[in-house]
Structure formats: C-alpha cells, structure tokens
Amino acid sequence: MHDAGEIPVKELSDYLRGTGDSLTDWIQAPQPSVYTAMFAAMSMAVQGCIDVRRMDGLEGPVNLYFVTEGESGERKSTIDKIVMEPFYKFDDEQRNIYLKKLDEYNQEKELFSLREKALQSEFKSLVRKRECTKEIEKEIFELKKKKPEVPVQYKFLNSDITPAAMKECFSGKQKSFGLTAHEGGIVIDGQAIRDLYLLNMTWDGSTISVKRKNEPELLIKGVRLTLSLMIQKAVRKKFFSKNGALARGSGFVARILFCSPISTQGSRLIQNRRVSKKYLNWFHNRIRELIEETINKSENENRKCLGFTPEAQELWIETANRIESQLREGGMLEDFKDYASKMADNIARIAAILHYFEGYMGDISVQSLLAAIDICIWFADEHIRIFREVNGMKIIPDYERELLCWIRNRCNARQLKEGKNYIPKNDVLQRGPNKLRDKDVANEILNRLLEKNQIQEGIVGRTTCIRIFDEVEAALDGLEFTY
Numbered sequence: 001m002h003d004a005g006e007i008p009v010k011e012l013s014d015y016l017r018g019t020g021d022s023l024t025d026w027i028q029a030p031q032p033s034v035y036t037a038m039f040a041a042m043s044m045a046v047q048g049c050i051d052v053r054r055m056d057g058l059e060g061p062v063n064l065y066f067v068t069e070g071e072s073g074e075r076k077s078t079i080d081k082i083v084m085e086p087f088y089k090f091d092d093e094q095r096n097i098y099l100k101k102l103d104e105y106n107q108e109k110e111l112f113s114l115r116e117k118a119l120q121s122e123f124k125s126l127v128r129k130r131e132c133t134k135e136i137e138k139e140i141f142e143l144k145k146k147k148p149e150v151p152v153q154y155k156f157l158n159s160d161i162t163p164a165a166m167k168e169c170f171s172g173k174q175k176s177f178g179l180t181a182h183e184g185g186i187v188i189d190g191q192a193i194r195d196l197y198l199l200n201m202t203w204d205g206s207t208i209s210v211k212r213k214n215e216p217e218l219l220i221k222g223v224r225l226t227l228s229l230m231i232q233k234a235v236r237k238k239f240f241s242k243n244g245a246l247a248r249g250s251g252f253v254a255r256i257l258f259c260s261p262i263s264t265q266g267s268r269l270i271q272n273r274r275v276s277k278k279y280l281n282w283f284h285n286r287i288r289e290l291i292e293e294t295i296n297k298s299e300n301e302n303r304k305c306l307g308f309t310p311e312a313q314e315l316w317i318e319t320a321n322r323i324e325s326q327l328r329e330g331g332m333l334e335d336f337k338d339y340a341s342k343m344a345d346n347i348a349r350i351a352a353i354l355h356y357f358e359g360y361m362g363d364i365s366v367q368s369l370l371a372a373i374d375i376c377i378w379f380a381d382e383h384i385r386i387f388r389e390v391n392g393m394k395i396i397p398d399y400e401r402e403l404l405c406w407i408r409n410r411c412n413a414r415q416l417k418e419g420k421n422y423i424p425k426n427d428v429l430q431r432g433p434n435k436l437r438d439k440d441v442a443n444e445i446l447n448r449l450l451e452k453n454q455i456q457e458g459i460v461g462r463t464t465c466i467r468i469f470d471e472v473e474a475a476l477d478g479l480e481f482t483y
Contacts, residue, residue, distance in 0.1 A: 005262075005430075005431050006031040006032060007031060007032050007035045007036075007259075007375060007378050008374040008375070008378055009021075009035065009371075009374075009375075010374075011367065011370045011371035011374055012354070012371050013354075013358055015279055015282055015283075015358075016038075016283075016354070016357075016358070018278070018279035019038065019279040019280055019282070019283040020034055020035045020038055022276060022277075022278075022279050022280065023038075023079075023082065023083070023280065027075055027078055027079060027082070028075070028264055029074060029075040029076075029078070029079055029264060030070070030074065030261030030262060030263065030264050031261070032068070032259050032261040033068055033070055033074065033075075033076070033079055033230070033259075033261050034079055034083070036066050036068045036228075036257070036259060037068075037079045037080060037083040037084070037228065037230075038083055038283070039064065039066065039350070039353070039375075040064065040066050040083075040178075040180070040226055040227075040228035041083050041084055041086075041087070041228075041287060042287075042353050042354075042357045043062065043063055043064040043226040043228075043349075043353055044063075044087065044156060044176070044177075044178045044180075044226040044228075045286070045287045045290035045291060045294070045357065046062060046290060046352075046353045046356050046357055047061060047062055047063040047176055047224035047225075047226060047294075048175060048176030048224055048290075048293075048294030048297055048303065049290060049293050049294055049297060049303055049304065049356065050062060050303050050304045050305065050306050050352060050356050051205075051303050051304070051305045051306070051352075052305070052306055052307075052348050052349060052351075052352035052364075053305050053306065053307040053308075054308075054316065054344070054345065054348045055313070055316075055317070059305055060204070060205050060345065060349075061203075061204075061205035061224055061349070062224075062349040062352045062353050063202070063203065063205075063224045063225055063226050063349070064226060064227075064257060064346065064349055064350070064353070065199075065203060065226070065227035065228075065255050065256045065257065066226075066227060066228045066229070066256065066257050066258075066259075067227075067229045067231060067236070067256050067257075067258050067259075068228075068229070068230045068231070068258075068259050068260075068261070069230075069231060069232065069233050069236060069258075069259070069260035069261070069386075070230055070231075070232070070261065070263075071232055071233065071263065072232065073265055074263060074264075074265070076182040076183070076230040077182045077183070079182070079230075080180070080182035080230065081182075082280070084157065084180070085284060086284050086287040086288050086291065087156045087157050087178065087287070087291070088157065090154070090156065090288075090291055091154075091155050091156060091157055094153060094154045094155060095153065095155070098151055098152075098153035098154075101151035102151055104151075105148050105149075105150060105151050108148040109148050112143070112146070112147060112148055115143055116140075116143060119136060119139055119140050119143060120140070122136055123136045123137070123140065152172060152173045152174065154174050154295060155169075155174075155177075156176070156177060156178050156291070157178050157180050158177060158178065158179055158180070158192075159179070159180060159181040159186050159187055159190075160186055160187075160190055161179070161190070161191070161192050162190075162191040162192065163191060163192060163194070163195035163198050166179075166192060166195075166198065167198070167208065167210050167220070170202075170208060170220045170223045171210060171218060171220050174295075175222045175223050175224060176223075176224045176294050177223070177224070177225050177226075178225070178226045178227075178228065179192060179199075179225060179226070179227050179228075179229075180226070180227075180228040180229070181228075181229055181230065182230045183230065183231075187229055188229065188231060188235050188236075188238075188239050189235075193239075196243075196246060196247060196250045196252040197250060199225070199227065199252060200250060200251055200252055200255065202223055202224070202225040203225070203227075203255045205222075205223075205224070207219050207220065207221050208220040208221075208223065222303075227256070233260070248338065251338060251342075253338070253339070253387075254338040254339045254341060254342045255342055257346065257376075257379040257382075257383075258379070258382055258383050258386050258387075259379060259382040260382060260385075260386055286357060286359070290357070306352050306355065306356065306363065306364055307363050307364065308351075308363055308364045308369065309362075309363045309364065309365055309366065311366050312351075312363070312364055312365060312366045312368075312369045315366060315369055315370075315373075316344070316347065316348060316351075316369060319344065319347060319373055319416075319417070320344035322415070322416045322417070322419070323340055323343050323344055323416060324340075325416075326340065326412065326416055327340055331412075332384075332409065332412040332413070332416065333380070333384075335388075336380075336383065336384060336387070339380065339383050339387075340380075343376055343380060346376050346379075347369070347372045347373055347376045348372070349372075350371075350372035350375055350376060351364050351368045351369040351371070351372035352364055352368075354368045354371055354372060355368040373417055374417075377413055377416065377417055380413075381409070381413065384409075400445055400448060400449060400454075402433060402436070403428070403432070403433070403436055403442075403445050403446070403449070404449065404454060404455070404468065406428075406432055406433055406436075407423065407428075407455060407466065407467075407468050408468050410423045410427060410431075411423055411467055411468060421467055422458075422460065422465045422466060422467035423465060423466060423467070424463050424464070424465055425446070425457065425463075425464045425465060425466050426463075426464070428442050428446065429442055446466070453469065454468070454469060455467065455468050455469070456468075456469060
C-alpha cells in the first residue's frame, strides 16, 4: 500500500496547500516532513480552542501525535524553526513577561508577609490581653483575599521535561502544550517518553490524577498535548529494541502518525530566485490568532465542540466501517488492529483541525473530511511499511511480486476510501515503487502480469485501470516489500 511519494494534499485549501508547497520548494526538504510539521503546528494552535464530536455521545480532543524520520542533513531544524516560529516568539515574549511579573510578585509577597506577621502579632497580643479580636480577625481575612498570586508562565514548546514537571505544568492555568523536538532523540532518550500512560491519557483527553505528599489528590482535566518529534531511524530502532513491547502493548504506537519520507539529498540545487512568503505569512498570522484564543479559553471559557454536517457524518461512518472491514483475515489492517482502532478518531481530529484552522465556524464539511481521509490513509500506509520492517516481515526482491503487492495495497486503500477495488494504470508511474517508475520497466512488468492473468486491465470512463484477481491476492498473503 506504500506510496513512496508525497502526502496527498489535493483536497486541502489553496492557502494550506500554498503554504506547504512553497515551503517544500524553498527549503528543499521532503514534502511529508514539511506538511507533518505544519499539521503539528496546526494541532497545537487549535487543540485548546475546539473538541470534535465524531457521533452523538462520542466527543473528544483534536490533538495529534507525530513522529517523522529523517537522517542528519534533512533540514529538520530548518523546518522546525520556520513552521513553529510563532510559538518560539510567543514563548520568548512570555518568558520576559513572566520574569518581570515574578520580580513584582516576590516584592508583593515580601510585603504581604510583613503585613501578615504584623496582624498575627497584634492578634496574639489581643488574645493574651483577653480583648476583643473581631476587628483584627476581619483584617486578617481581608488580607488573605489579597494574597499575591504566583504569575503564570505561558509556554507551548517543551522538549527536555520530566513526567513530574509535565504534570506540574498541566495543573496550572494553561491547558494546551506541545512536546516537540527537531532532534527527537532528546525526548526519546529523556524522561517524558518513559511515562507512556501519561502520554496516552493526554491523547485521550482523560482526567489525570496527581498525588502529592500531605495534600489531597489533584485531578487535572482538559489538558491538550501535541507530540511532534523528528528523529533519525537509528533512534527509532533503539527505542523499539528497548521499549517496543510496552509502546505497542500500551497503545502508544497506535496513537502516533509515523512517517519516514524519502530523502531529497542530492537533488537540492541552489536557485537564485525570490520566494514569496504570502502563504507562510497567512499561516503564521492564523497561528498567532489561535494562540491568543487558546490563552483566553484557558482562563475564561470552554472549548467549542465541532460536529459534522449530515453529509460529512455519513461519510465518516462509512469510512469507519471500511476501516473495520479491513481487520478481517487477509485485510489490509489485519496485522495492525491496534493502529486501525485509532484511525477513524484521527481522521475526525484532522478534519476538525483543518476546518477550524481555515476559520470556518460551523459543522465540519465534507471537503475537510475528504482531505483528512486522504492524509490518514497515507499515514496508515507509512505505519504499515515501517512496522512490517520492525516486525521482521518477509521481504522478497522480485519485481513482479513487488508490483503485485503494491497494486494489491493501492486497490485495498481505494476500496477502504471509495469502495472501488481498482486503480488508474498510470498510478504505477506516478506513485509506484521508485525502481518501477521508469515507463519501459513498468510497462514490461505490467505486460508480464497481464499475460500471466494476475491482473486485469479495463477502461473506466476514459481512464485505463487495473485490478488484481482475488485468487492472486490470496496467494500474496504474507508478502510485503519496503520501497
């Protein structure tokens, strides 16, 4: 099922697609790396503003978890710096504001302490003299109402942080955070990633219990966390060699949208031309608006809950049912039931994020949902490819069987999304395995498969399409390829 190319973005709005495509062209980094960083930034910007209603009685958060692979030199830091710029600026500004308020707080706290001690001393004196203390008690109570409040430091981006520190952050006024790193090894090897159950709970939007010594249990509600890590393949392998069973068994892996884009190194030629920042400026401005809205909601009001239009609701249900059908024996998701269990949820989350980020206030449209379905199916493709490799599935270097497996998976993906079990023949050249994108090579192998009655060719409308015979598909069970 693996499309070795790019995240499908044709259903995105002109402005979102313009932002992603112009950044990809400017940075010359892999397109999936750029768009994944954008989706993470959008998740962090929107998660504090809205929830999503998948169906009546099924309401939940929209925050997303991403892990993107990229070796050294893939411009991960450049992507992070540009895409996340509004968050970096906000955090820097808030740190300066916090330090100033902290200095004022310490001065007010000292004065408060002096007043409190003076009143307490006066109270004790009256008690010793057995005189009336009503007036002084009133003054003490009034003073306590004026006790200085510890200033809040608003900060979205966190990387090297312990689970205890995360819970401390969650217990304050701010309820929206990001756990991000363009060199994700600092998080993978750090403390935060060791508490997978805490990360699962923040993805779910569950109430978090914090027990402190000599204090009542603290229940933290409404926290939203976006995870966005860019890591090297070796870091991912090291993590799974040590923590794979727990990460998979706890459901942590199932919640993550993984991708491992093809490198652009070797094709990044310097070009002397001006790059328009029209779309990027729009993207950054929208994030700033949503940051302000998030802070206001943290302090004053609840999040909105977005549902689907009737047409979009039917499409979401249909998609969820198709995902379920692929869990059967021989289905595309048979070996990935844990991941499949979160797919429909992730589709709804992405649709809500796209819809709200664009500034739409009503129910989620079919257009936003179609874009989300495309994106999630692509990430499912990546998940299957990456974790078949992790699980040591069989890899056979045979071009005919390789192409058959690819056609099978593409047809299954289309069946899942559209109910059609065939694909345009030209998809092999445009989206197929790299080694088979040569027209002569692809045509030769396709002709061999046709001669052997392993695939069928036909015309749908004006498009030449191909499908795989059912008995051939059954014979391919267990065979997979990495591209």
